[in-house]
Amino acid sequence: MPVLQEVSLAVRLRRTFSPVRLLVTASLLLLCLTVWWMVQQRRQDVARRVWRQQQDAVQQALQAGDLSQLTASLERVVEAAGILGRRDTEALRAESLLRQCRAVNQLSQLDLVSSLQQLADGNRLTDERVTAEVRGLVFVFEAGLKSLADNGGVLELDLPLQAGVWRVRILTEAQSLRQLHSAAPQRPILFAAALRAGRSDQSAGSLQLLLDDSSVVVLTEAVTAGAAGYSAADASVAELLRQQEQSLGLSTAGVGGAGEAESEPGGAQR
């Protein structure tokens, strides 16, 4: 039997990475890169076109107050912005607006006041019961904020809510809210947020509801405020929305057009 001679590594490497193979591989790689580049270019072209088109659609939806159309358009705009890698004010505004749309679309069908009242009227209140009742419910709030004396990082909504004998306190540590609060402590803030948990403080006779800070989104558009029941004709609301937009740096006038924005967009996650 013939005995095969062991081929050396060098020979094997020469055989494996033969010039032809290398050439072919290089050609293939170049081809792939070219294809990928072309695809990327194509995607960006599409994204640019989508951006432009959907920006118009967004404007039309905003003007028409068509929330579903707005949401759909914004999703495409935000996707396009992601493809295009845009982090400018327009992109941030679109993203914020999309989050606002999603938030108001997810507004709770349950009535917080009634739910809490039923809880208060029922058996003994436990943190678990409260949490189970309110967790994940999204509401729009408009209230002033005040820092807790014992914990400056926590803000309490100035919302005189009562559930039976319980005074309801709504607490949050959302960065965006702190930012707005520090900018104008006396001004109420209009925002949407989901509830994360609830706990009762027997000694204080209060029921504390904690906001899911990641869900907090400050409303800046009349259409989203309108979806939450606000009147488009209410000048004070319009003014509040304008101020909030400005404070968050989402106003094109405030930041000088579509330049890059360093500030965190409204409703940014902690």
Add this chain to the structure above:
Amino acid sequence: MRACRAELRGLVLCACLSVWLLPGSACAQTLSVPQLLKQQERWGELADAGARVQLEGRFQSRTAESFRLEKLELIFRHPPTVRLPDRMRRAQRVEVTGGFTRDGSRLFFTVQRLQVGETDEEQLRRRMAEPGNEQPEKLLQLAAEYVLRSEFYEDDVLRQEIQAVRGQAIQRQKQQVRNDPAGLAALLQSAEQLGVSGDTLGQLRFELLVLRWKQPDAELSGLLEDARRMEGWDDRQRAIPAGLQESFAKNAGAAWSAASVAERRLLQRQLYVQLRLRDLRQQLKADGSNGLELARLVREELPTEQKSAAELEQRAVTWQLSRADQLDRQELISVSGLLVQLERAAEASQLRATWLQRQEQRFGLGTLAGQIRTADEYLFVGEEWQDRDSRDRGVELLKQAWERAGQESPADAEGLAQRLKTLGWERLKSGWISSAEFLKRPPDDVQRAVREGRVVRGMTAEQVSQTLGRPNRTARLAAQRVFREFWIYDEAGLVVRLRRNLQRTDDPLVVEEVVRAGAGK
């Protein structure tokens, strides 16, 4: 010498008496008691001369052989051959013939012949009845003959008889001047001078007044003045019986003469009433415009003449009705009241309706001021006569004016709302309702709470604002179906929770709950 002188003196006296008495005897002249009394100082001389005297006087009293005459302090002695009738009556006229005689120092009259006649009254009556004396002038002449006797004897009975005769004469004269006021006036004057009885004078005065009253051109002020001199003219309260009134109307003079004293007072009052009525009627203006004033006078002065007062009022009312559109409120009240009094209530209602219609035309409903003014008039009628229809109309006009004022003059609107409230109306969103209906609403009724300045469930945000003002702060909470606002009133310590259902676009924001701030466990 002395005896001769006495004889001479007797002869002279006899001659004188003969001159004085004989012609009288020859003419059958009889001395009356007054005439005899005038010669009293010469009675002794007559006795001494044995003169024959014929005397007439009134029998006073008698004894067996003597008698006395009235007003004469002289005893008349008569011999048995001269007899006085047994049944002599006092004051019977006695004609005696005889002479004075002396019985010592006393003088008597010795009767030689005696003739007894009737009394003066009987004589007067008899003579009145004699033919030819029925003429009033004759009667007066006759009465005049007895006047001196009645005065001398102070004979009241004779005086009365004389008055009666004169009265009869006056009555007969009155018949002659029945329809002649001047003649009757002259007769009255004559009667007053004659001193006839008060009755006759009263009758003459009464009849003269009646006669003058019936003259078409009578001067009433003078008549009224005369009437006010009669007794009973101002007796306002006593009503005159129908029978007496009838007699008065038929023949006032006859009625008066047939009436008792009390009835005469009534007749005199009746005459005054008629005079005054005529006077007042003469004062009535042709259009009757002063009828009310005159009727008031009639009611005051002549309370028994209600019918006449009513007639005057009717005239005034007719005049007022003819100018219903010019009446002011006070006149309307007056005329309406009168119409009701006159049992013309339906016309009173008609008058008010016409008046209101006229006011509406006058002020017009085209302007706010006109609407308010017209409403005022309707309300005035509604209040004054408890006329519900007018009141309702007034209120309705006031409501319309309020609506109008809301646009044209908000300040007026406030005042009108206040007036409507005073009239018992409350403004609610759905319209005006009466205060009674308003109070029937439950205490938590929104409209009632708004009016009372309270906040209750169901109120709109606007109503809360109107009631409590704008809140110090607000907060909002929205879910998919429900939108809530929290209105915080720091001073009042209140939190008003408002809710709107987002499922229904036209749902208003209404109060869901009102709680004390800080209330809790």
